[in-house]
Each structure stands twice: as C-alpha cells, then as structure tokens.
Amino acid sequence: MSSVLRPAATGHEPSTDVTYRPISSHLAITPPVSVVIPAMNEAENLPYVFKTLPDWIHEVVLVDGNSTDDTVDVARSLWPKVKVVEQRGKGKGDALITGFEACSGDIIVMVDADGSADGNEIVSYVSALVSGADFAKGSRFANGGGTDDMTFIRKLGNWALCTVVNRKFGARYTDLCYGYNAFWRHCLDKIDLDCTGFEVETLMNIRVVKAGLKVQEIPSHEYLRIHGTSNLRAVRDGLRVLRVILGERSNRRALRRRTRRSPMLDSVRGEAS
Numbered sequence: 001m002s003s004v005l006r007p008a009a010t011g012h013e014p015s016t017d018v019t020y021r022p023i024s025s026h027l028a029i030t031p032p033v034s035v036v037i038p039a040m041n042e043a044e045n046l047p048y049v050f051k052t053l054p055d056w057i058h059e060v061v062l063v064d065g066n067s068t069d070d071t072v073d074v075a076r077s078l079w080p081k082v083k084v085v086e087q088r089g090k091g092k093g094d095a096l097i098t099g100f101e102a103c104s105g106d107i108i109v110m111v112d113a114d115g116s117a118d119g120n121e122i123v124s125y126v127s128a129l130v131s132g133a134d135f136a137k138g139s140r141f142a143n144g145g146g147t148d149d150m151t152f153i154r155k156l157g158n159w160a161l162c163t164v165v166n167r168k169f170g171a172r173y174t175d176l177c178y179g180y181n182a183f184w185r186h187c188l189d190k191i192d193l194d195c196t197g198f199e200v201e202t203l204m205n206i207r208v209v210k211a212g213l214k215v216q217e218i219p220s221h222e223y224l225r226i227h228g229t230s231n232l233r234a235v236r237d238g239l240r241v242l243r244v245i246l247g248e249r250s251n252r253r254a255l256r257r258r259t260r261r262s263p264m265l266d267s268v269r270g271e272a273s
C-alpha cells in the first residue's frame, strides 16, 4: 500500500511519503504513527515500555532529559531505529514539544517511559483518529479505564482541576492530567504549545477544545511506575496546572454560538460535497 491513500474521515493530506501499514483484523490499515517518549533516567523501565509497543508503528522518538543513567544506550539496544533527541530546556512539556518537532508520522502518540502506559492500547487511540477524531485523549476515569498509580489526594486534585476546565471551556472531560494521548499532527498548528512542565497535558486538553477540534476520550489503564521515583510534585505541579487553566481565555460562548450545517439536510438538498 502506498501513501496515496487518504484518511477518509479527516480529509487531511498525509504530510509524509511513508507508507500506510496493515494493522490487525479490526483496523485494516493506518497512516504512519510516531510514538514520542519523554525519558529522564528511565533505563530500568524502558525494557517494559518497548516490549508493549506494536511492531507496525512507523517510528519511536525518545526525548532524553539529560539522563545520567543508560537511558539512551538501552533505548538504542531495544529499538535500533529509535530517533534520539536531546531536549534543549528542562521539563516534560519542553521534552514533548521537542519530540513533536522531530516526528515524521501523520499521527503522534505520547507514551511515558516509566512503565505506566501499555503500548497495546495504541491501537485504540489510532482507531479513534482514523475514524474521525482529531485528538484521542486517554482517560483513567472513563468506563474501562483505571489507575494503580494515583493516591486519593491526586485523584481529588485531578477531579477538581478537570471540573474547572469543563466549566470554563465547555469540555466534557473525565480526566485532565494524563500523559497518554494521541493526535493528528495537524492539531499542533492549532494549539501552538508554549509551556515547559507537567502542565503540558492540561494545556493541550484546553487548547484542543478551544480550537473546536473533535476530541474523543479513550479509556486507558495507568499502571504503577515500575522502577524509580516520580518527577511530579503534586502541590508545585498542581499549582502550575491551575495557573494555566486560569490564564487561558475561554471562548466557550463563541463556540456554542457557532452553528453547524447539517450534513443530512445538505445531502437531501443535493449540496453535499
């Protein structure tokens, strides 16, 4: 199969000339998928992460946060074609932005390197995107999702911040601060990311809804980090997330006022494209 094929639902031209690939019995073919993995001292966890990545993905981009362990060597030994990028600044947000720039696939999937994300779920994210979503947003609290990794306090904080985002921006999210998401690369032009830390996922979730993109939640299970300790500090990073939410202007009313032409009416009148 060649890249002359177009994603039927989105109408976007493929941005690369890499080939579409057959996947499984329920997803026949997919555009090239890039997996971005931000990693800072995750050498011990990478074997678990890479083991679950499907072999049909187009590329893996590992963004190294100046690791002092063998993160880069281990990644290269596990996935010889891995594209390693050194991040310029500091923080997970900075790492992801650097990684997105290095991707050549039409679909980009974000996967943490601590062993908490199961690569076998990638097919669900890609299926949603191929079926018409712009942004496939992982959720630990949608039916079928779950978490082994969150304390009660973190769940409460995430719920409170998610409620504020839903009210302010007119979203209907069940989860907010979760790192497992996927999207068509064209989304990046509409969300113009500018942040450095763990607030990156919140900023993405807000900007996609503000841009009127089609967001679909994907139930996802977050496993316990396998080795090492979390880089997240609940209070410090929670406050950063809150600052992002308060700092973003809401265009909720304008989005609600925007009327959409009914494709059913158009087809009856013979005006469908």
Ligand SMILES: Nc1nc2c(ncn2[C@@H]2O[C@H](COP(=O)(O)OP(=O)(O)OP(=O)(O)O)[C@@H](O)[C@H]2O)c(=O)[nH]1
Pocket (backbone or CB within 6 Å): 037, 038, 039, 040, 041, 042, 063, 064, 065, 066, 087, 090, 091, 092, 095, 111, 112, 113, 114, 116, 149, 179, 198, 225, 229, 230, 231, 232
């Ligand atoms: N390159 C890079 N990666 C980072 C940086 N900070 C965190 N990461 C990676 O981002 C991912 C998520 O970080 P974690 O420390 O697991 O934080 P978390 O998943 O939000 O929090 P927990 O639920 O406690 O694990 C991991 O793969 C980290 O290695 C950074 O500054 N640079």
Ligand SMILES: [Mg+2]
Pocket (backbone or CB within 6 Å): 112, 114, 116, 225, 230
């Ligand atoms: Mg983690």
